[in-house]
Amino acid sequence: MKLVVAIIKPFKLEDVRTALGAVGVEGLTVSEVKGYGRQKGQTEVYRGAEYAVSYVPKVKLEVAVDDALADRVVEAIRDTANTGRIGDGKIFVFDVEHAVRIRTGETGTDAL
Amino acid sequence: MKLVVAIIKPFKLEDVRTALGAVGVEGLTVSEVKGYGRQKGQTEVYRGAEYAVSYVPKVKLEVAVDDALADRVVEAIRDTANTGRIGDGKIFVFDVEHAVRIRTGETGTDAL
Amino acid sequence: MKLVVAIIKPFKLEDVRTALGAVGVEGLTVSEVKGYGRQKGQTEVYRGAEYAVSYVPKVKLEVAVDDALADRVVEAIRDTANTGRIGDGKIFVFDVEHAVRIRTGETGTDAL
Amino acid sequence: MVQMGRGACLRAAAGAMALLLPADAMAQAAPAATLNGANTAWVLTATALVLFMTLPGLALFYGGLVRAKNVLSVLMHCFAIACLASVLWLAVAYSLAFGQGGSMNAWIGGLGKAFLAGVGTASLTTGDIPEDVFFMFQMTFAIITPALIVGAYPERMRFAPVLLISGLWLLLVYAPVCHWVWGGGWLAGMGVLDFAGGLVVHATAGVSAIVIAKLLGSRQGFPNELRPPHSPSMTMIGAAMLWVGWYGFNAGSALAANGNAGMAMIVTHTSAAAASLTWMTIEWIKFGKPSLIGIVTGMVAGLATITPASGFVGPAGGLVYGVVAGAACYWAVSYVKHSLKIDDSLDVFAVHGVGGILGILMVSAFADPSLGGLGLAKDMTMGKQFGVQLVGTVATVAWSVVVTFIIVKAVNAVVPLRATGEAETDGLDLSEHGERGYNY
Amino acid sequence: MVQMGRGACLRAAAGAMALLLPADAMAQAAPAATLNGANTAWVLTATALVLFMTLPGLALFYGGLVRAKNVLSVLMHCFAIACLASVLWLAVAYSLAFGQGGSMNAWIGGLGKAFLAGVGTASLTTGDIPEDVFFMFQMTFAIITPALIVGAYPERMRFAPVLLISGLWLLLVYAPVCHWVWGGGWLAGMGVLDFAGGLVVHATAGVSAIVIAKLLGSRQGFPNELRPPHSPSMTMIGAAMLWVGWYGFNAGSALAANGNAGMAMIVTHTSAAAASLTWMTIEWIKFGKPSLIGIVTGMVAGLATITPASGFVGPAGGLVYGVVAGAACYWAVSYVKHSLKIDDSLDVFAVHGVGGILGILMVSAFADPSLGGLGLAKDMTMGKQFGVQLVGTVATVAWSVVVTFIIVKAVNAVVPLRATGEAETDGLDLSEHGERGYNY
Amino acid sequence: MVQMGRGACLRAAAGAMALLLPADAMAQAAPAATLNGANTAWVLTATALVLFMTLPGLALFYGGLVRAKNVLSVLMHCFAIACLASVLWLAVAYSLAFGQGGSMNAWIGGLGKAFLAGVGTASLTTGDIPEDVFFMFQMTFAIITPALIVGAYPERMRFAPVLLISGLWLLLVYAPVCHWVWGGGWLAGMGVLDFAGGLVVHATAGVSAIVIAKLLGSRQGFPNELRPPHSPSMTMIGAAMLWVGWYGFNAGSALAANGNAGMAMIVTHTSAAAASLTWMTIEWIKFGKPSLIGIVTGMVAGLATITPASGFVGPAGGLVYGVVAGAACYWAVSYVKHSLKIDDSLDVFAVHGVGGILGILMVSAFADPSLGGLGLAKDMTMGKQFGVQLVGTVATVAWSVVVTFIIVKAVNAVVPLRATGEAETDGLDLSEHGERGYNY
Ligand SMILES: Nc1ncnc2c1ncn2[C@@H]1O[C@H](COP(=O)(O)OP(=O)(O)O)[C@@H](O)[C@H]1O
Ligand SMILES: Nc1ncnc2c1ncn2[C@@H]1O[C@H](COP(=O)(O)OP(=O)(O)O)[C@@H](O)[C@H]1O
Ligand SMILES: Nc1ncnc2c1ncn2[C@@H]1O[C@H](COP(=O)(O)OP(=O)(O)O)[C@@H](O)[C@H]1O
DSSP: OEEEEEEEOGGGHHHHHHHHHHTTOOOEEEEEEEEESSSOOOEEEETTEEEEOOOEEEEEEEEEEOHHHHHHHHHHHHHHHOOSSTTOOEEEEEEOOEEEETTTOOBGGGGO | OEEEEEEEOGGGHHHHHHHHHHTTOOOEEEEEEEEESSSOOOEEEETTEEEEOOOEEEEEEEEEEOHHHHHHHHHHHHHHHOOSSTTOOEEEEEEOOEEEETTTOOBGGGGO | OEEEEEEEOGGGHHHHHHHHHHTTOOOEEEEEEEEESSSOOOEEEETTEEEEOOOEEEEEEEEEEOHHHHHHHHHHHHHHHOOSSTTOOEEEEEEOOEEEETTTOOBGGGGO | OOOOHHHHHHHHHHHHHHHHOOGGGHHHHOTTOOOOHHHHHHHHHHHHHHHHIIIIIIHHHHHTTSOGGGHHHHHHHHHHHHHHHHHHIIIIIHHHHHSOOGGGTTTOOOSTTGGGTTOOTTOEETTTEEHHHHHHHHHHHHHHHHHHGGGGSTTTBOHHHHHHHHHHHIIIIIHHHHHHHHSSOHHHHHTOOOSSOIIIIIIHHHHHHHHHHHHHOOOTTTTTTOOOOSOHHHHHHHHHHHHHHHIIIIIGGGOSSSHHHHHHHHHHHHHHHHHHHHHHHHHHHHHSOOOHHHHHHHHHHHHHHHGGGTTTOOHHHHHHHHHHHHHHHHHHHHIIIIISOOOOTTOHIIIIIHHHHHHHHHHHHHTSGGGTOSOOSTTOOHHHHHHHHHHHHHHHHHHHHHHHHHHHHHHHHHSOOBOOHHHHHHOHHHHHHSOOSOOO | OOOOHHHHHHHHHHHHHHHHOOGGGHHHHOTTOOOOHHHHHHHHHHHHHHHHIIIIIIHHHHHHHSOGGGHHHHHHHHHHHHHHHHHHIIIIIHHHHHSOOGGGTTTOOOSTTGGGTTOOTTOEETTTEEHHHHHHHHHHHHHHHHHHGGGGSTTTBOHHHHHHHHHHHIIIIIHHHHHHHHSSOHHHHHTOOOSSOIIIIIIHHHHHHHHHHHHHOOOTTTTTTOOOOSOHHHHHHHHHHHHHHHIIIIIGGGOSSSHHHHHHHHHHHHHHHHHHHHHHHHHHHHHSOOOHHHHHHHHHHHHHHHGGGTTTOOHHHHHHHHHHHHHHHHHHHHIIIIISOOOOTTOHIIIIIHHHHHHHHHHHHHTSGGGTOSOOSTTOOHHHHHHHHHHHHHHHHHHHHHHHHHHHHHHHHHSOOBOOHHHHHHOHHHHHHSOOSOOO | OOOOHHHHHHHHHHHHHHHHOOGGGHHHHOTTOOOOHHHHHHHHHHHHHHHHIIIIIIHHHHHTTSOGGGHHHHHHHHHHHHHHHHHHIIIIIHHHHHSOOGGGTTTOOOSTTGGGTTOOTTOEETTTEEHHHHHHHHHHHHHHHHHHGGGGSTTTBOHHHHHHHHHHHIIIIIHHHHHHHHSSOHHHHHTOOOSSOIIIIIIHHHHHHHHHHHHHOOOTTTTTTOOOOSOHHHHHHHHHHHHHHHIIIIIGGGOSSSHHHHHHHHHHHHHHHHHHHHHHHHHHHHHSOOOHHHHHHHHHHHHHHHGGGTTTOOHHHHHHHHHHHHHHHHHHHHIIIIISOOOOTTOHIIIIIHHHHHHHHHHHHHTSGGGTOSOOSTTOOHHHHHHHHHHHHHHHHHHHHHHHHHHHHHHHHHSOOBOOHHHHHHOHHHHHHSOOSOOO
16 A cells, blocks of 8 residues: 655646546545745744745645555646646655554555 | 545544554554545534534544555454444555655665 | 755754755755654743643654765764754655655656 | 704805814914813714624624625724724824815815814814714714725725725715715705705615625625525614614714704614614515514614605604614615616615615604704795705715715726636635634 | 612612612603713713623633634623623613512612613613613623633533523623622612622522533543643633723722722722732742633632722722732632532633622622721621621522533423534534534 | 923922912912812823723734744733732822932922822813823833833743833832923923923833843844734734824823814824835835734834924824834834844834934924924924923933833843743743644
8 A cells, every 4th residue: 555645836736636536546645744945934024124044835645555556646636736836836645554543443455 | 555544434543553562553644634435424404404414423544554464454454444334434554655654764664 | 866864953953954055965855843852842831830841842854865965964964963962853864765856857866 | 944954054164164274373363162071971972883783793793794704804804994084084084074175175185184274172163062072973974984885895906996986985976965065065055954864864875885795796606696695683783783883873963962863862762763773574475484683684784764854854753764774674675786787796786775765855844843853944845845955965966876886886897806707706704814714 | 888789779770760760760850860971971981991801801711711612602602692682681681670660679680671661861870870871881890701601511502502591690690790789689788788790690590500511510630631721822802892981890880080980990900900910920939930721710710809899999909909819719610620620611600700799709808998908888897897798609609500410401391402522622613603613 | 381291280389389378278279279170071081992902902913023932921921910000109109200319309309209109080280181081191101111011021021121121210210200201300391302202201202212232132033033913913913002002192182172182183294104004015015015013013103202392293294103113113113123122022112112202302393383393382483392302312222221121120130031931942832831822
């Protein structure tokens, strides 16, 4: 099983979720993160002094999927989260050794 | 070394932590996440319009443990976080290649 | 490719980021977490009753880097985040199977 | 005859002034009038209460309803409009509203009182309070009225047009209508009843709001992907301040510390309470969950609706006003959003427009002693009064629609109203003001 | 003889009315009384201040103390109770409290003033202010008293019983006790001293709170897994508003703009300051860390305690009241939580109950000129006055306990009070009101 | 001659008292003076408004500007200082400021009115209001002035020295300067014009703030790693409350409900609005993004600057004051931060010090009728008045600098002022008060 982790722009979250639904993903976990990268944060002004905010708000998506589905999930995210502008984010894929559904104790792909 | 990641219901956090203490876990890291899955969010009403909230607040637990302990940790979480109702969450286990305690520079299991 | 994950004290974030920049890291992702470990939280008082707060605010840093750079990144974090006092935190390294830059579709090290 | 509140006082004063004297001789020319310190104390207090309604009351009420990324922009709109309206009020708007317009006086006051020319600390007017106190009290109304309209265009309008539209609107919509009704203009002459601003404040703002919302277009994702208010507590704090401040708005409009002010306070309070409970009950029946946002929206509806009637109706009238306001505005919110599909984002028209007009029309019945009221204007019957109220409403609505339409089109030709899509996504706090609401 | 504040005024007025006239002829029948505009202006202002104490003051004070998932429910409780109490006050409660009860007048007023029957804008009462203004001022007390009790049951009581209990409580506990003390009832007849509501407001609410908390049961995890207040800033904002509003509560209860009001304001303020510093000092000594929640809790204790005495004691008395209030209520909080193990969640009894009763009893000493007071009631000695105060306390406590017990049992038979465990875990905001406090 | 506000009233009263009578016979000894209820009602109201400025106004204004981990400590500073100042005011400070100092009276009042000795509810002073009301009104000034200084040292000063410094400062800086200017001291004798506290409040606080900031040292990371205000909305709420409360501060200083109070309100309001728009415009031009923090900072500058002049200048003067205040304080903020490199963290000197002094000096011109003012003091020319104002400024600044310096050094010798580096990193909320601001 794989865990696909994507760092995306917050306003793309709904589109991505819909696209993932279309390829068969039924669950995912989302968290708020701050990104640092090529895309620079906006400038803020405080009583006459201007200063740069280094971090940009991003959303992190974690989706555990069956190996077979992993590529389609990566593709779906890439296609929907893309705006062609810097800061669109990254996708990372990890190997999951073991998965359990807490409610039932099911493991492996059944746990998803 | 393994990293056990669990997505659980927030109100189960204390029980789980206690249970993990009992099996010998001394440290862990917690973050707030929003989950999307079978369990649907509550409905909110705003000036006469009702709409569904897709995300449910969850807590994500990350525990790095010695390989030998991993199964007991998974079990402990599964048993304590379980309420038998949908939305109880998932446990994922990953392989950790390397671990360092920042304070001392210790590595491997000593870092925990 | 590796993902270096570090749990550090919040006030060390800027130093660490600068140090990572020096070793060639150009992007990273940050999130707020709460840590439980040897370091105990401060005590809070509420209308005459004192109680311990178990969790300590920490910052989690995630940096994906080329295999070759991983060790230098770990070192840089260890050296800068270190204060010599308990609660300095941990570094974990994971293997990344696959990485994609959403904007361009580049993969592997090019995605960073 | 019933004591007629500000309208009557001002008409009388204006009439006297027109006949007798240049403005700067005013104090001497009304020998009978001596300062009533008690009334002055109450109107000074009421002035503070009404300023409090806008800053921070209304700002918070609105600020809590938008998304977190736009909260500061909404507070900024209210604050900057308050400042701008204050300066304009001093410069010309007070004079346009309450000055002598000479041959044009039916339509507009003149510029004779621009920058308070001729008004000293000893000038009395409108009964027995100093004119400078009256000027301040009225200023707070001129502040809140354009600020009410903020609710029509948050989360997407750029800041420069917010200021331009608000400033022009104050001069071209508010000042004239205020003159018609309270400054001795043609509606005052007809005997229209508008105690504290059903036409002058709520109808003008509500109607103009929906015009602006329509011309500006909806927010991204309206109406399906609406997000809930980011901070219902902030909205509730603002609402509570509005309620408290409204005591100054309505009971202060008696311009006296007496039983009339007391009764105005009672009916104001009663209408607010009844409308809140009505809205709450509707939600409870419909969704099983009465909401905080719901109950406070009902409150505003009840207060807006009773405003024009607050000096004329009795306690039972206040109760009826509240129930009608809660139900009618509840319905209007859905109608505008789902049938008209206009993104009047914070429901300014549905609450203030509908409420204000309803209140104006209903007053012809509920001011009548037969319905517990304190009496209609002299020589009026319910029917005749209703006719007058209707004329006032039609005129106010028509003027507001037409002039607001022209203002919006004109401003848009100079500065595009609408923020770019990206600015809207990022939120106006960062894109227009370089700040974030929450740095926790 | 000392000027006796509201109690005395009302007794006089009520007495006159009983002897002389039907209610609707009242204004004419008291020919000596003419409107005092200054006093009216101050009472109108005080009315706004006291409303401000509940909305948003008390709501925020309480809202900040609960967990984030219940903040809206607490605001909702305060807001909805305010609306409900207002309507009930107009309908019957004012009449029960301040009307003429005929042969039952020692115990309860009649229904003669229901819906303000016979009270016009020209009616004067209680000295020289319009009765409608007095009605409004009193309404704000009737609003805050049941709202105080909200602190006993947050985070676990369902919304329907909150409303039912509050409404019944207003009619069956507040109105009668108010009549006994301020409406010309039996305690007034005995010469009980309660300037602004030690018995009527704080004792009734505090005692009823602990009864409800006991019957309802504790929150999950009480007392070991308590969570700290989710927003001490919100609590502090509310506390500050309470302090400001309390000027209206206590100094407004002089029903006049004079040196008595000034002195009431001084002792009120002094007691608040001294109690705050006392609580702060205790925490500092005990924990090394004086907390914001602590200092503002001390403030409320100081204010509640001085309330009954605020028209009778001098500045030094105010200081002593504050120190005693801070220390006693600090102790009471722990006692209720850890010894009685009752989850009176926001310490209504420990602060308002203990404070109010303490203030009532101490007044017999500190009103005496020998202790800097302004004087006891006519023909009273310290000892005799203490006896009267004690009778008043026992009667109020007993009535509050018994009637609240019955109300709670009765309501629970109709609608279960307690939210389900799951609703409690999710928080009442979502489960009862379908909203979330913070959508950042 | 222009009506001179509080200063004049008090000088007269103080003079009369000195000549004629022991304090406790005062009421009888001024037979002409009878209670003016209307003025009393307004000053009671103004007292509530000024308390509201500190609690919660100023506390929120400052609390929003610091980082989230220090928000509670700032609220705590303001609250505890308010309590401490209140007790000290009653104990001795009022007497030092407004009592009779006998042979030392040019410099300081005596202790004759300590604990309000001899002041009963019937004592009248300062014209026609009760002295206890005047005492309360003045107390709210004594509360806010040391609280203003909190802005100099947040995020790094320990709590014990905050209290020690504030208490000593009230007695040694505020009370004497207040006596010089308003209590019949030497500056009053020279005819200095300071209507509501340019010298007494803003100059003393502003100058002392920068002294403390300099001695205490900067926050970690100043000035490069400054963090933006954690909650601009909280700051805006506080600012709005300051604006509303300032009506009481300035218009209340007329000590009467009349046209003078009205005009004071107008110029206060106008200056606030104009300064806000000025600051906004500067930011807009310079950065393209007018900020909420900016506009409200401009507002405070406008209000501080007009304060000493608010009873003397006309509406046009108010406008000029606002524009000058906005521009000068904007410049001063940068100057202190970037040129002087002093971490007067929330810009107390740049806004209050600069504003207050500017206002004091400009009044010699703008009070003149030729510039629309209400008139200078008797026998004064612009030049002569300017000389007096300058003397007042120099004396106030010098005294504030020297005495504050001594206080800080003395306190630091007893308790180290500065929190440890770790406490500063963790935030003062946890390290000093054991609480966290946001537990969401
Ligand atoms: N090496 C990295 N490791 C982890 N996260 C990264 C890394 N580089 C970038 N990110 C994340 O991806 C986001 C987007 O990266 P950025 O360089 O701004 O643009 P782009 O995605 O177009 O390359 C960053 O805000 C950060 O959250
Ligand atoms: N495929 C997935 N990848 C990552 N997280 C998931 C996935 N599916 C579910 N989750 C997480 O687990 C939580 C519980 O899942 P849900 O389907 O609601 O119930 P259950 O755990 O009973 O199957 C979700 O809220 C989400 O946070
Ligand atoms: N086994 C673990 N798994 C995951 N995170 C851990 C673990 N142990 C500690 N941590 C994280 O590291 C932080 C620091 O650990 P702690 O035991 O307090 O001190 P130290 O880093 O000096 O050993 C904790 O607050 C927690 O966030």
